[in-house]
Amino acid sequence: MDCLIKVREILQAGKWVRNGIWDNKEIDILNQHLFLTAKPVIYLVNMSEKDYIRKKNKWLGKIKEWIDANDPGAIVILMSCAIELHLFDMEPAEKEAYFKDKNTTSALEKIIVTGYKALHLVYFFTVGKDEVKAWTMHVGTKAPQAAGRIHTDFERGFIMAEVMGYNDFHEYGSEGECKANGKYRQKGRDYIVEDGDIILFKFNAGAGLKDKKK
Numbered sequence: 279m280d281c282l283i284k285v286r287e288i289l290q291a292g293k294w295v296r297n298g299i300w301d302n303k304e305i306d307i308l309n310q311h312l313f314l315t316a317k318p319v320i321y322l323v324n325m326s327e328k329d330y331i332r333k334k335n336k337w338l339g340k341i342k343e344w345i346d347a348n349d350p351g352a353i354v355i356l357m358s359c360a361i362e363l364h365l366f367d368m369e370p371a372e373k374e375a376y377f378k379d380k381n382t383t384s385a386l387e388k389i390i391v392t393g394y395k396a397l398h399l400v401y402f403f404t405v406g407k408d409e410v411k412a413w414t415m416h417v418g419t420k421a422p423q424a425a426g427r428i429h430t431d432f433e434r435g436f437i438m439a440e441v442m443g444y445n446d447f448h449e450y451g452s453e454g455e456c457k458a459n460g461k462y463r464q465k466g467r468d469y470i471v472e473d474g475d476i477i478l479f480k481f482n483a484g485a486g487l488k489d490k491k492k
Contacts, residue, residue: 281300281307282307284298284304285298285313289315294315294319294349295316296315296316318396318397319349319352319353320352320353320354320355320389320393320396321341321349321353322355323338323355323357324358324359326358326360327364330356330361331380331381333356341354342354355385355388355389357385361382361384362384362386364376365384394414399414399417400414400416400417400473400474401414401415401474402415402471402476402477403474403475403477404428404476404477404478404479413428418470419470420471421465421467421469421479422436422467424471428479432479432481434481435481437480437481438464439469439477440462440463440464440477441464441469441471441475441476441477442456442462442463442476443472443475443476444475444476445474
């Protein structure tokens with residue numbers, strides 16, 4: 279009850295719940311109620327193609343004033359839905375030509391990365407013969423629980439995770455070169471998965487099966 283009274287006082291003062299100071303026990307209570315102003319906020323400012331490319335608009339100053347007064351320190355990202363829609367059906371080479379011609383970039387990657395950080399999320403990759411897949415999880419997730427994002431049996435029968443970072447893979451160009459340069463690691467149950475890890479999970483395939491014999 280004390281936590282909810284504190285929430286009421288913050289709201290009556292015209293402030294955001296997320297800007298309050300909370301201990302772990304209070305955070306657990308807040309998470310049960312899903313208050314709108316407890317959620318992280320990123321401001322997206324949609325602009326015309328012309329304004330986005332030149333990074334100028336008559337309303338930007340007023341928008342900044344409002345955010346500084348009402349949500350100081352908040353993240354603001356400029357974007358153009360018109361440009362993103364235009365880019366949607368383009369091939370990679372077409373996009374590069376467009377960016378070079380207009381001297382601009384897409385805001386989509388920045389929006390995604392910033393959104394993940396605001397929500398305290400990271401992702402890791404798994405690689406198959408003809409598929410690469412990204413898996414989302416919370417910051418601080420350990421290897422067995424990350425494996426469980428793929429299948430619960432992976433978590434129950436977890437043995438180890440073979441890991442290489444995306445940046446290392448990009449630098450050395452292959453799994454073999456990562457191994458040769460000491461960038462391919464074997465990690466156990468206490469390993470906290472890092473953003474961009476490429477992981478091969480090894481697990482006991484029978485760990486999740488129950489003996490049906492009586």
